[in-house]
Amino acid sequence: MTSGSGSGLGLKKGAWTAHEDMLLKNCIEKYGEGKWHLIPLRTGLNRCRKSCRLRWLNYLRPNIKRGDFAEDEIDLMLRLHRLLGNRWSLIAGRIPGRTANDVKNYWNTHIQPRSKQHKKEPDADESLQDATLTIIKPQPHIISKTINMCMTDNRQIVSPGGGNLTRTSNAGANNNFNVSSLTPNVLDDKINQYLQELFDDGEVELEGDIGWSFGEFSAAQVEALHTVGQEDDNNSFFDFSLYEVMWNPIDSHQL
DNA sequence: AAAACCTCCAACCGCCAAGCG
DNA sequence: TCGCTTGGCGGTTGGAGGTTT
Numbered sequence: 001m002t003s004g005s006g007s008g009l010g011l012k013k014g015a016w017t018a019h020e021d022m023l024l025k026n027c028i029e030k031y032g033e034g035k036w037h038l039i040p041l042r043t044g045l046n047r048c049r050k051s052c053r054l055r056w057l058n059y060l061r062p063n064i065k066r067g068d069f070a071e072d073e074i075d076l077m078l079r080l081h082r083l084l085g086n087r088w089s090l091i092a093g094r095i096p097g098r099t100a101n102d103v104k105n106y107w108n109t110h111i112q113p114r115s116k117q118h119k120k121e122p123d124a125d126e127s128l129q130d131a132t133l134t135i136i137k138p139q140p141h142i143i144s145k146t147i148n149m150c151m152t153d154n155r156q157i158v159s160p161g162g163g164n165l166t167r168t169s170n171a172g173a174n175n176n177f178n179v180s181s182l183t184p185n186v187l188d189d190k191i192n193q194y195l196q197e198l199f200d201d202g203e204v205e206l207e208g209d210i211g212w213s214f215g216e217f218s219a220a221q222v223e224a225l226h227t228v229g230q231e232d233d234n235n236s237f238f239d240f241s242l243y244e245v246m247w248n249p250i251d252s253h254q255l
Numbered sequence: 256a257a258a259a260c261c262t263c264c265a266a267c268c269g270c271c272a273a274g275c276g
Numbered sequence: 277t278c279g280c281t282t283g284g285c286g287g288t289t290g291g292a293g294g295t296t297t
Contacts, residue, residue: 014290014291015291015292034283035282036282036283037281037282037283049282049283050282050283050284053283053284057284086286086287087285087286088285088286089284089285089286100285100286104286104287108287108288
């Protein structure tokens with residue numbers, strides 16, 4: 001195989017020893033993550049780059065949580081899975097301390113079997129069925145339509161036309177946020193709150209597009225907006241930041 | 256006590272996309 | 277443009293450890 005799994009090259013496979021873990025950990029602490037192809041050279045490990053990367057990401061990396069998933073983690077997992085489908089890395093990215101492999105394993109061993117069982121048992125817990133059987137694909141939570149916004153030099157986001165963020169659903173529910181004169185953080189809070197409500201709403205079909213439209217920005221505004229995007233990144237439910245939404249064409253997020 | 260079976264998770268596999276020369 | 281390398285992802289498997297018979 002071209003991507004270098006190491007099969008047939010005499011590379012070691014199977015469980016990692018404590019000594020190998022130590023070598024890998026020391027190497028990454030010294031050189032940092034990335035450049036995985038250099039890890040075997042730097043450490044002397046007889047492992048392929050992918051094996052090294054996986055071992056680090058799924059086991060050795062600091063702050064990885066061990067043990068059973070808490071109720072709130074499971075709840076979040078169900079909601080995110082409904083939203084994103086089997087995009088485990090994205091789901092894991094929103095559950096602190098959990099890896100994509102953890103999430104995937106938990107789903108495959110705990111959630112999916114129950115879901116299949118529930119399919120055969122019509123009386124079963126509806127919330128579980130709903131959460132596992134109704135998957136809205138990645139761009140599904142679709143918020144309509146456009147907000148015309150500008151950022152001022154003191155980092156206020158303003159909507160010259162008094163723009164609204166509008167949600168429409170098949171239940172006829174509409175929520176509007178007037179974004180005039182909201183600071184970036186407040187706007188972000190509003191959007192996340194809005195998404196939270198979306199999750200809490202049960203199944204919601206939305207129509208339209210996620211999108212914002214903007215006028216012309218000065219260089220200073222672009223710089224300020226970039227900063228907002230970085231701040232936003234840890235709080236958004238999405239795999240893209242508000243900054244990306246703002247600065248990339250909407251189609252780039254339609255998966 | 257031990258064989259058979261089950262559960263779970265670490266690790267592997269194959270594919271894809273981006274970057275680079 | 278093309279081919280190669282690399283990083284990253286989701287699906288799948290192997291096997292250790294636990295449970296049941």
